[in-house]
Amino acid sequence: MQKYEIFINPKWIKKLENDIWMDDHVPAVLKIGDNQYSIKLAYRGNVIRKKKKKSYHIIFQKPFTVNGAHEIHLNAEYNDISLSRNKLSLDFFDRIGVISPQSQHVLLNINGFCKGIYLELESFDQYLLQKRKLPDGPIIYATNYYANFSLLNPENELKTSLIEGYTLKYGDKSSLTELEYMIAMINSLNNEEFEKEIPKVLDVEQYFTWLSGVICTQNFDGFIHNYALYRNGKTNLYEITPWDYDGTWGRDLHGQKLEHDYIPITGYNTLTGRLLYFSKFKKMYVETLLEILEKQFTIETQEPIIEKLFQKLTPYISLDPYINIDNEKLKKEKIYMLDFINKRNSYLKQNFGTLI
Template structure:
């Protein structure tokens, strides 16, 4: 196995006053931030801290949202997210996924593993995620524009809610604006309306006025390859480029991937179909020219990037770097044997999923 790539795991030192820590733990669903300090290397930061996530707040190992007060930025970020990766026995699925999206040409948050100490006591391995906001765009030299987080299953690009099978109360239901204006909300509503009302004969031409289709197809391939079942209706952000007026997809929270579901259970390699699902995907793949472009892109990626040969060095590099810290993680050290088997599990999934998708490509009609 190739272990030539070296990954450094920095240590972060988090200090929360015992009273504030007790208050933080008192109500895990409270989003009100509390004061804390963060030390990284020789630098110290005054921060606000709160728990993050939905069902993951119930886990023993919590995930955090950190906002920087003084100084106001850290590594060019106003805020960062520290994900516990508690359910994933490998602790690398999220990073492996988001890096894969980036490599195939999709906007994707930067990530790095860190080892956290809380008030001097080891709290374990965390994945630091870049916040998707205006600074995310600035760092990439992209035009400013609205960013919306998909916060629940209503972000399915449909007029019907999958939550209660009824008409949505508003077209922007399922989204939370991270940055932008009320005028941008109008563009989002128009997008959802057009996706659902453009006649079939006109869809291929008209949708290109609202969606960066080629980038959407690359995002779709990322979801299909990593097999994120939830990725079609949440676990993403929407970015509207102010210069082009087109919407793009940004992946988010991809720990339930590479052969495991959101509970860490095995998800068979053929569980998610090659066509995916959600209304926008169905309508785009209904257009012959888009479907053929999807097929062409997917064939290329299955040949070059979604392969055991391409992914094995990345998997082994992350695994090798993390292993000493797993032994220090109070929430993960007892599961070291399972951790040791995950690289082989992930690479077998890649081989099986690649073969399955190649077989499905043959049946993807023109």
């Protein structure tokens, strides 16, 4: 496992600790192997900021990019006793054909003190597009639960803005205007117009592949949060990509068990609801999901992937001062994950009839 060492003036650590909600970055140095980089550092996330083990956002200063990235995220994965659900989920999306941030586990030291195992994540931005040779296009983050493709917020109150819940990551202001247009279209067009117009702005097949990934991994927040929208500059269609998937594979974001049938096969959001009204879109979704259930979301496919990751983590778990897990608990967690896959797979196959 790669070792990351951060060196930071104690006064900047104190500044971060005095205001855990501060998003301002402070100067530091990151050492990876024999290489040293000037960086800016800040806490990231929401719930995790209150925990003993924090997550970090890093922006490279000198050099400006490292391995093609200008920003990276170091996730504490504090509520996941396996430290693996986020990576397993993002890798799963990648395998089924959805653009997904790459990730790797690293051992983090700050000023000589071991802070434990972290998950390094790519930032979904223009540098990721360049690195993967994808067409340029705007990227918009769904930054809170208001990003539900609806006129109403989750409290069933009228939104103050159609793009409430979204933050522009890359692109100009017109990108938000274009998104506003799509959300208005989703909520105002009659059925005949919607069926005709939505494929002109949304990559529907890609959306259903993403939806299948959310449904399989059972990310409760994934339908109205924990995603980014990317408008492909070549097709001019919106695509959707996952983010923050630690509440998956049978547990919620707090690490508590989540029954395999907690989320229905249709998921939750206004866009999905409108799409699944039409027979041709239902057929597309069923075919996409069924293929994934047959080939990817199976014990046969996932068990060696989980086992390989757990074997990689095992030698370093005792070094993490914030987690209390041994090899036996890790084995039990693997059994729990595989049982979830088996039950979730069966449940979804049994509920295809609700789509017809």
